Amino acid sequence: MMLTVQNLTAGYGTAQVLHGADLTLDQGRAVAVLGRNGVGKTTFVHALMGLVRPSSGSIRLAGRELSGLDTRRIARLGVRIVPQGRRVFRSLTVAETLEISRSPGEWTVERVYQIFPALAARRRHRGDQLSGGEQEMLAIGRALLGNPRLLLLDEPSEGLAPRLVEELGVVLAGLRATGISVVLVEQNLRLALEVADEVRCMVKGRFVYGAAAGEFAGDGAAIAAYLGVGS
Amino acid sequence: MRFALLALAVALAAGCGGAATQQAADDSVVKVGAIISQTGVYSALGDDMEAAMRLYLDEHGGKLGGKPARLVVADDAGTPETGQQKARQLTLQDQVNVITGLIASPVAVAVAKEAAAQKTPVVIANAGADALGGPGVFRVSYTNYMHGYAAGRYAAESYGKDGAVLMGADYSAGTETLKGFAEGYAKGGGAKPLKQILTPFGKTQNFQPYLSQIPAEAKFLYVFYAGGEAITFAKNFKQFGYDTKLKLLTCQNITDEDVLQAIGADAEGITSVGLYSPALDNPENQAFTAKWKAKTGKNPSAVALQSWDAMSLIDQAAKRGGDLAQALGQVGEIASPRGPFTLDAKHNPVQNWYVREYSGGVNKVIATIAPEAS
């Protein structure tokens, strides 16, 4: 098992957000985490990354306990995040961001420029001068250059034009071939199903539904219940 | 925040610790309370002040007016509030017979008020504010006005009757001194000064922009600065080459002992008007400078001389006996290292002023300005 999360709780101050989340993920597989706004999806991936301290429960990465480690240690163990809202370094150029994100491994700056040619054209531009799509590419490139075993993506399609979401789907689907494990938080069902092998739905800080991606695609009632109408 | 309050409380407690116990009045000793800046901006002057007072006592067998004397020193930290509080403590708890010291004028004003309320006489050893005074207040230093006035009279005589520019720090000592200068200069037949340049007090780190205000037709410059500003002014004046363009006359503070070392070579040749010079040729001064040098290795500063004389005045008054406040006004001529002086009706000194030129490590006396015949 690449990732095993058991009975994870976390929150902010006295407000508890995660109420015992469980999740397992095999190496090289992708799981989509779905759920309405405010159920705790971001808190969940932040807890995995150490950006939020879990208050109890365990997070094991290839058998190694992550819960309680700080963000840098977790990153060193091979976890990267593409956060919601991208959070690119606004005063760093594209080239600088990729440079400080580098680590030894298959992913190189050149390879990032290959899958995102738009970034190559903007390498001298600062983070805050990029379009939303370019920022998303930069955030993904930044994460890939860490050559992670586990990649966490938090609503990467948010705010992107449909054409860009499609491109993003191609890139993310392509990642599966590399053996990387992916947790993809998404509201865009099409993208989620295109990328993920499995689906987990979160309600009030707990996973209440799990299915293979194909199975979920046919389950209209579940889609309506966990994602809201029209998705 | 709680930690901050705690720290503050500790600091306050440390500062106010050691409450003195009430002491009974004792006629067999003369108790002198000295309010001196031991901390704060004037602490360097405070060191000289205390040293001079202790030197006087040591040289006079620890006695004033024949009685054993005790010097109680209190730190005013340079602020009127602290000064007033210390004055109350000295009069009520320590029951001193007289208060002396007092470097900064605002402190002296607050202390004089408190002392008047407690009916304790005050001998001011430095503060120069013109308005400072009262029936129980005696001054052995000088008023700012007289300091400038003497220089003005001299300038009219030796620097020409026109082309004067005045410059000084914008606070009471500066403006009072410059006002005295302008009036002394006019009295000597000098024309109205071309310009008066005032600089923010205590904040000026660079006099170049102010020096550049001096009009081209200026013939000479009279300046008032003390302490750190005196150093910066003297250096800037020389560094920007003004010494080759313009004659300079200064107040005594610019070449006083507390700043000379820091000014260094740039002090060479500066002419100033002051009430004292270590180079004065009289027996009192020779004795005084020798003792001071033996103790500190330096020339005595104006503050050291004034503090010595403050003790000397108290000594003479105590010798007369009776009510000390009354006696202080009846001492008559005091033989001082600065030359003999008396106190006028307002208890301010009537004294010689000296034109001094700094050269070879000492302020040489080049002229004497005798008191105006009244």
Next chain:
Amino acid sequence: MSLLVNAFDGLAFGALLFVLAVGLTLIYGMLDVLNLAHGALYMAGGYIAYLLLGGASVSLGLWAGAALLVAALGVALGGVLSAAILPLRGRGHLDQALLTLGLAILLSEFLLGVVDRGFHTLPPPDGLDGSVLGSYPLYRVAVIAAGLVIGGIVYWIFERTRAGALVRAAVDDPGMLAAIGVNVARVRLSVMLAGCGLATFAGVLGLPLLNLRAGLDSEVLVLALIVIVIGGLASIRGAVVGALLVGQVQTVGVALAPELAAYLLFAVMAAVLLWNPSGMFGRAR
């Protein structure tokens, strides 16, 4: 002509202020610590150099050597300061600022105790004690040159090197920087150390310009704070522009409106803040 001299002189003070303020602004921007000990570090630099060189005029080499040694001591003091602040992380700005203020008082009183409470200066090193063009002090030209060199180096490191990118990233988003595996605490510590080293170095550089005395620490601290308020937090460009502006206000401004000299600096600061509350190059935080 005279205004030109004023303006040039403003550059000299601006250069000195920049060297002092750049560390303060980066430390505040990155560590979120308002280092009120920055003025005391400046003062420490001056007093240590004075103790080392004895107040006498010395050769340029010896002088530069002393300046470098003092900068190294500043780095060490920065280490002490960091260690002292560490337990207060997350305790809020006021607690940390108060702690640095307390340390500043300790440091400056210690220096005054070791030397004395009187006034001291150091003449410029041999060769820089003359004047140019008849009547402009050569040392001030040297201060401008030193400011340019240091400013250039700082700018280059900050904008053109990997280390600088890490520092900027730590200002932008420390959480994400940690999330790519970078030791943010170490980046912060380096900035603290470098900033403190620059502050003590500025103390040596300013020695022939500003007298050593009690109260020097708070005087320069206020100026540095005004520089970063004007320029904006955590911005090198802000520190440059703020320092140059303060320098010009105190020379050209004073020469043009001498009767307003005491208020000019605060008027300019207020004007900048009305125009942009985060300073000229600051970002809303």
